[in-house]
Amino acid sequence: MLWFVAAGGLVSTAFIGGTSSAQEAKAQLDPGAQQELQAGQEALVARHYEGAEKAFRKANKIQHESCLACYLGLAQALASLGQKKDALGAADKAMKLATNDVERAQVHSLRGFTLASAGSDAKTLKEEESEYRQALQLDSRVTEYHLRLGMTLMKESQDGEGAKEISQYLQLDPQGRYTEYARKLMDNPRRAREDYAPEFSVRTLQGETVSLSGLTGKFIVLDFWATWCPPCRASVGELKELTRKYPRDRVVLISVSADKEEDKWRDFVAKKEMDWHQYRDPEGSIQRTFGIHAFPTYIVIDPEGIVRQTIVGENPQQSIVARLKSVLATLTAEKGKA
Structure with missing residues (x-):
């Protein structure tokens, strides 16, 4: 939809x-x-x-x-x-x-x-x-x-x-x-009832073309962030942990940066060794496609392409990445039972 x-x-x-x-x-x-x-x-x-x-x-x-x-x-x-x-x-x-x-x-x-x-x-x-x-x-x-x-x-x-x-x-x-x-x-007909993710295709910092249709069958986590966002910067370590916890043939993490300055973004990604899919969206086209208005925002898409969870903002009791882990643990367990 x-x-x-x-x-x-x-x-x-x-x-x-x-x-x-x-x-x-x-x-x-x-x-x-x-x-x-x-x-x-x-x-x-x-x-x-x-x-x-x-x-x-x-x-x-x-x-x-x-x-x-x-x-x-x-x-x-x-x-x-x-x-x-x-x-x-x-x-x-x-x-x-x-x-x-x-x-x-x-x-x-x-x-x-x-x-x-x-x-x-x-x-x-x-x-x-x-x-x-x-x-x-x-x-x-x-x-x-x-x-x-x-x-x-x-x-x-x-x-x-x-x-x-x-x-x-x-x-x-x-x-x-x-x-x-x-x-x-x-x-x-379920497409009319379920929140299917919009199609997207991006060319990452690593030179790969990544698209929703090309990732069918995998869980996708979209991480909308920016280098000027303190909680975004603080979450990098946990995101690394997330990529280690789930194999990349099962869960794909794509970080979409709102940074305007390419050099600053590239330097930060290199310094923090963010070795998963990285894409800079300076004009905000992907952000608008997904209705992003705050950072960080995480969107979890299931193997069928349905948006299963959107997590926005901070929780003083639990980091966003910790909440994200909980969601993924539940969804991947459901997938395993299917």
């Missing part, structure tokens, strides 16, 4: 593709607003949600709070930041500006996306399903609404009904941008 959202957010296609609403086409957006709107759309694609929020707010202010595309973009940025209430508020304002069924369908789809980002309890899933059904009823030409509805139905364990919607998407748009993922859902 995470991969699908992280791939760019289906809702973004409602306006990022350059389609302007009829209302805004008549009003002719102020050049300054157009510039900010474009910046916001680009930030969304790059998963730079804070920047997107700021740009959409600026564009909307220039347009005197009457910009439909600005509210659509703002709602998606806020939803991606986990701000459900504010995102739904922005969507409500977008709905008031919508002048036709196509625009209203976009807003319903956006509300569905916001609800999907907020949780998966039964009540929320029903609301999410309702939003996507309304979007389809208003504009059946958007094939991706079928895919969104199908995912929601699968999350509700209605795999048969979900498969019908996804099959409809594949039939109507066999070369669509989400075709590959749709086929994966058809093969394994």
